[in-house]
Amino acid sequence: MSIPALYSYLKRVCKEFLMNEWNSFWKNSTTGKHTKENLPLENLDLLISNKNVIYLLTNHLPFPAYLCRFKILNNPDCLCGEHGDVDHYLTSCMYTKDYHLLQPAVAARTHWTRKLCKNYSFLNRLKSICEISRKICDDLLRL
Numbered sequence: 001m002s003i004p005a006l007y008s009y010l011k012r013v014c015k016e017f018l019m020n021e022w023n024s025f026w027k028n029s030t031t032g033k034h035t036k037e038n039l040p041l042e043n044l045d046l047l048i049s050n051k052n053v054i055y056l057l058t059n060h061l062p063f064p065a066y067l068c069r070f071k072i073l074n075n076p077d078c079l080c081g082e083h084g085d086v087d088h089y090l091t092s093c094m095y096t097k098d099y100h101l102l103q104p105a106v107a108a109r110t111h112w113t114r115k116l117c118k119n120y121s122f123l124n125r126l127k128s129i130c131e132i133s134r135k136i137c138d139d140l141l142r143l
């Protein structure tokens with residue numbers, strides 16, 4: 001006669017297995033450089049469902065540098081003339097200056113990211129930055 005495993009035990013074993021698989025994939029992956037700068041290790045606390053935070057962490061849409069990478073735009077620069085990536089819109093673009101953030105040193109980025117992902121004020125500022133960036137991309141596409 002076999003004794004069935006407890007549900008909580010199976011859940012813990014599955015979670016550990018999946019975390020190890022995820023961590024191994026994350027460490028060996030050669031893509032996602034910008035994301036790894038912010039999140040060097042996987043962490044279940046940072047599972048994110050906010051699309052704007054995902055834009056921030058991955059440096060993907062709606063930024064001119066990203067659209068240029070996929071040949072949607074001919075130039076990766078913002079309307080202001082600087083390189084149009086996520087860091088530009090967060091810290092130096094004149095069009096998003098009302099929402100700028102002070103970015104931390106590289107060593108503190110994971111802690112910074114963890115704090116920001118749960119801060120409603122930041123999430124609203126990030127949403128505004130993404131809306132402005134999207135409008136800039138629309139304007140650049142019309143040029």
Ligand SMILES: [Zn+2]
Nearest residue numbers: 078080093094
């Ligand atoms: Zn700009």
